């Protein structure tokens with residue numbers, strides 16, 4: 041090893057030692073550190089200020105995104121950034137229209153119980169559920185219904201939309217890698233004081249030849265999610281939410297235990 | 301351990317039937333709420349609205365089918381600690397909740 045390389049190596053080791061001693065100093069009950077707190081206070085933002093986010097901040101966020109881990113380091117993504125308000129509005133209108141088209145025949149709640157129309161749409165929904173069950177989970181079904189009735193938005197009118205396209209040839213489960221890239225993007229934005237919202241409903245754009253062309257989505261890429269980015273209205277990050285305590289199977293010393 | 305029967309797995313809950321679909325429930329403390337509307341703006345389920353007599357407008361749950369996804373975002377944004385989730389959503393059949401404990405804030409003591 042050259043002297044310089046050795047020196048760099050020693051410095052690195054010293055850094056690692058320092059980090060390790062820090063970890064052992066933390067005791068049960070100690071307050072959350074900055075990074076933990078950032079994760080706990082991130083919220084999905086659904087109301088943005090009109091002001092555009094400077095391009096260099098979006099570039100900075102993409103840089104953090106780029107360093108996400110992925111299976112076999114295959115990095116199965118490519119980014120599209122949309123910063124034209126008119127185009128974002130057109131994307132919004134297209135997805136909302138799709139929601140209306142889907143909601144029309146499927147929304148049995150629009151008909152009185154016991155009527156033929158009710159029976160018909162319940163039947164259509166059940167058929168649809170056999171094909172795509174997760175899509176008609178009551179929560180997304182409810183969201184599509186609200187959007188169809190103009191009571192909810194798809195992108196929430198952000199100044200910038202980041203779309204991480206998925207390379208469908210990714211190793212193993214590229215959807216997971218895409219989720220990680222998205223988390224990097226979301227957390228980098230959050231650390232800069234910006235708000236984000238994942239937009240799963242943006243995937244409607246993937247099935248439209250016109251939008252695939254406009255957004256440069258070509259084989260083997262697929263548009264599975266979008267992330268709205270902008271300046272936050274109000275103080276949605278002042279408190280943390282409560283979340284359910286999932287059962288965790290804890291295996292240690294050959295004993296299986298359930299913890300919450 | 302069987303968590304869902306095959307029959308349950310195929311059964312879709314009817315969302316406007318309270319015996320099949322229980323959406324989230326929030327409680328609003330009307331004494332603390334000042335009607336600032338922030339919760340209505342961020343609620344993804346479009347569950348909340350602010351109304352009432354002049355000078356005494358408060359957040360309330362909208363009439364009709366509630367689509368609350370018990371995200372608790374309304375609680376996080378409220379500067380007056382006036383609103384909290386009291387019950388998480390749950391459905392019968394395929395989307396029955398499994399292996400969940402009660403909602404809680406981030407914990408530091410176990």
Ligand SMILES: Cc1cc2nc3c(=O)[nH]c(=O)nc-3n(C[C@H](O)[C@H](O)[C@H](O)COP(=O)(O)O)c2cc1C
Nearest residue numbers: 082083084194237238239240241242265344371373
């Ligand atoms: C993959 C993914 C897709 C999502 N799609 C949407 C969406 O289309 N519209 C929306 O309003 N929120 C969407 N969300 C946000 C969730 O509703 C939100 O994360 C959840 O309610 C918890 O709230 P929080 O993010 O503020 O903690 C999505 C989240 C994820 C992870």
Ligand code: SF4
Nearest residue numbers: 333334336337339378
């Ligand atoms: S955010 Fe809080 S104070 Fe404001 S309207 Fe909602 S419940 Fe009331």
Ligand code: SF4
Nearest residue numbers: 343345368371372374
């Ligand atoms: S918990 Fe979420 S969905 Fe339910 S009322 Fe509050 S903000 Fe709306």
